[in-house]
Amino acid sequence: MSVSQSDFRAALLNPSAAVPDELLDARDRPAGRRFSVYRNNVAVSLTEAMHQAFPVITKLLGDRNMDGLAGIYLRQHPPTSPLMMFYGEDFPMFLARTEQLSHLGYLPDVARLELALRQSYHASDSQPITPDELGLAPEDLMQARLGFAPAMCVLRSDWPVYAIWRFNTEDGAPKPEPGAQDVLITRPEFDPAPHLLPPGGFDWITAMQAGRTIGQAFEATTARTPAFDLGATLALLLQGSAITSVTIERPET
Numbered sequence: 001m002s003v004s005q006s007d008f009r010a011a012l013l014n015p016s017a018a019v020p021d022e023l024l025d026a027r028d029r030p031a032g033r034r035f036s037v038y039r040n041n042v043a044v045s046l047t048e049a050m051h052q053a054f055p056v057i058t059k060l061l062g063d064r065n066m067d068g069l070a071g072i073y074l075r076q077h078p079p080t081s082p083l084m085m086f087y088g089e090d091f092p093m094f095l096a097r098t099e100q101l102s103h104l105g106y107l108p109d110v111a112r113l114e115l116a117l118r119q120s121y122h123a124s125d126s127q128p129i130t131p132d133e134l135g136l137a138p139e140d141l142m143q144a145r146l147g148f149a150p151a152m153c154v155l156r157s158d159w160p161v162y163a164i165w166r167f168n169t170e171d172g173a174p175k176p177e178p179g180a181q182d183v184l185i186t187r188p189e190f191d192p193a194p195h196l197l198p199p200g201g202f203d204w205i206t207a208m209q210a211g212r213t214i215g216q217a218f219e220a221t222t223a224r225t226p227a228f229d230l231g232a233t234l235a236l237l238l239q240g241s242a243i244t245s246v247t248i249e250r251p252e253t
Contacts, residue, residue: 046074047085053088054114056108056168057095067207085122087202088115106159112192113161116153120185120192123151128188128241134234140248142215147245150189152237153199154205156180162196186240195236200228202216205237213249 008130051058052071058066077090085221092111101107126149136144155161162183163176182202184195197205221228230247237243 017139029030038084043071043074046079046178047071049084049087050091053118054091054111057111059090059168060104060110062166085118088118090125090251091115106157106161106164109155109157109159109161110163110164112157113155113165113185113205115140116155116185116191117194120151120187123149123187126150126244129243129246131238133245133246134238136246136248138228140220142213143249144214145247145249146210146237146243147213147239147247148209149187149242149244151185151192152240152242153185155183155185155203156202157183162194167195184240184242186237187244188239193240195240197236198232199226201233201236204228204230204233 047067047070050073051063051066061069068221073088073091077094081087092108092115095101095111096108128149134141134144143242146165158180160176160179160181162181163174165252166173167176182197183190184197184201184205186195187193203224204217204221207220212220218228218230
């Protein structure tokens with residue numbers, strides 16, 4: 001009798017599980033030791049993948065704690081794709097549901113930021129507009145809709161998530177101060193980078209992503225954030241090569 005795929009997978013991902021009796025090597029001998037070596041190699045590879053995918057989380061928790069956490073995560077969320085770029089997509093949710101880490105409430109959002117950076121890195125390429133393409137008359141600018149690069153994304157957090165990321169990745173970065181932060185991720189060349197959004201920037205960009213015109217998004221944003229700086233937000237997007245199209249919708253006469 002051959003071992004079922006489900007039994008093989010369960011044993012492979014759980015180091016405490018017994019090697020299935022039906023599992024044989026090429027000479028029809030019990031595959032105990034060979035399987036154990038293979039299982040250990042899989043666990044080590046996936047643990048290392050988590051270290052590489054979430055370096056700030058690893059730094060915050062320490063290597064040993066991250067090793068243990070990666071093992072628990074592996075058993076609860078085994079890989080669903082042979083592409084390692086997708087492994088860890090459920091990690092922010094996993095951290096949020098791990099009771100032992102509830103006193104570190106910022107961890108899930110830091111993981112969300114690191115995951116977003118990885119997704120931005122692997123996003124498809126696009127052609128950005130030139131700054132001159134936004135040099136429109138005010139009435140045309142307000143009626144324009146923008147298209148955004150696949151590599152661009154925004155993230156909202158109740159924690160100083162950008163400051164935490166920066167403090168743990170840049171020498172001499174200031175210590176994080178309490179407070180919510182919104183983050184823009186762009187990929188102007190090969191490597192994505194996070195940027196702290198000005199107040200209202202997240203709301204304006206998400207409104208634009210929903211299909212609003214610049215003017216409509218501006219009115220909705222300033223109703224909540226009167227001090228919203230449209231120019232500063234557009235500058236971040238242009239510098240990050242995040243805008244790919246400008247479409248002007250003129251009212252019919």
